[in-house]
Amino acid sequence: MAVTIKDVAKLAAVAPSTVSRVIADNSRISEATKQKVKKAMKELGYHPNLNARSLASQSTQTMGLVMPSSGDVVFQNPFFPTVLQGINECAHEKKYALHMTTGKSDDEILAAVVNMVQGKRVDGVILLNSRVDDKVIEYLMEREFPFVVIGKPAEHADEITHVDNDNVRVMRDATEHLIQLGHHQIAFIGGSRDLMVTIDRLSGYQQALKNAGIPLKDEYIIHEEFLREGGQEAVSELMALEDRPTALVVVDDFMALGVLGTLDELGIKVPEEISIISCNNVLLAELAKPSLTSMDINIFDLGYQASKSLIELIENCGEPTKRIIISHQLVERMSCSELDEK
Known part of the structure; x- marks a missing residue:
């Protein structure tokens, strides 16, 4: 017989609703209670059905990633794998999957985003760069769909949550x-x-x-x-x-x-x-x-904070718009020297 939430609740001496909140990583549940419930889940071999949770909440537990150009070009530059590591790290912690899309032109990218949003494949979107006259941003704002930009938006920056360097x-x-x-x-x-x-x-x-x-x-x-x-x-x-x-x-x-x-x-x-x-x-x-x-x-931090900010927007429709600035520092190596005036 399959182990149920009620079985976990009984062993952990908590209500079934508390087990559900622990599975959802609700911030209102104390760490001690979370550890007690997780211990019971492990002892009983209970694994939550995340698909069922998604259907019940009309959530996909998935974030969309909008790449700036076709993948073969993007992945030549090490910036993108590093920022994706940061995004994935936070997504994994919060039990979100990632759905990546791109295109060879701006029109192809917009069409892919429209399909992703209207097809209800994702709960929110991260744009991995910011362009002048960005049709994707216009579309997402019109739809009031949760999204975060890595980089400073060219327009409406005070209305868009974005993670950037100065x-x-x-x-x-x-x-x-x-x-x-x-x-x-x-x-x-x-x-x-x-x-x-x-x-x-x-x-x-x-x-x-x-x-x-x-x-x-x-x-x-x-x-x-x-x-x-x-x-x-x-x-x-x-x-x-x-x-x-x-x-x-x-x-x-x-x-x-x-x-x-x-x-x-x-x-x-x-x-x-x-x-x-x-x-x-x-x-x-x-x-x-x-x-x-x-x-x-700090490229990894750019990705991590973008992922964190998007999840906050998805899970709280009243989450305020944020501008997060990631710090930078000079790393001196061997390619610079004082000018020889000879």
């Missing part, structure tokens, strides 16, 4: 580090202009130069895709200039890896002839040759 300050701090090393000819290698992270990081770079009284050179600002090839193309263009920069700020470690490879092919030594600082501090930054000085933006 990306203006991230790049301002990075650029100021190079200025302190004596560099004044500093170029910026950024990602797509449609992404809010690129817009904010460019602003931080510009602020740092302005504060130091360094003239801004348009030819020192290059935008490419967040890929290794993007870094290769950008630095090739910069090194072809008559007045080359002595230092580079790169918005992404993976792009910086392409930068290093191209500089090596050109016979330009890092950091002796040019200094490089990048962002995100993924494992590649440490393994690169030379190892990259990088701004650590």
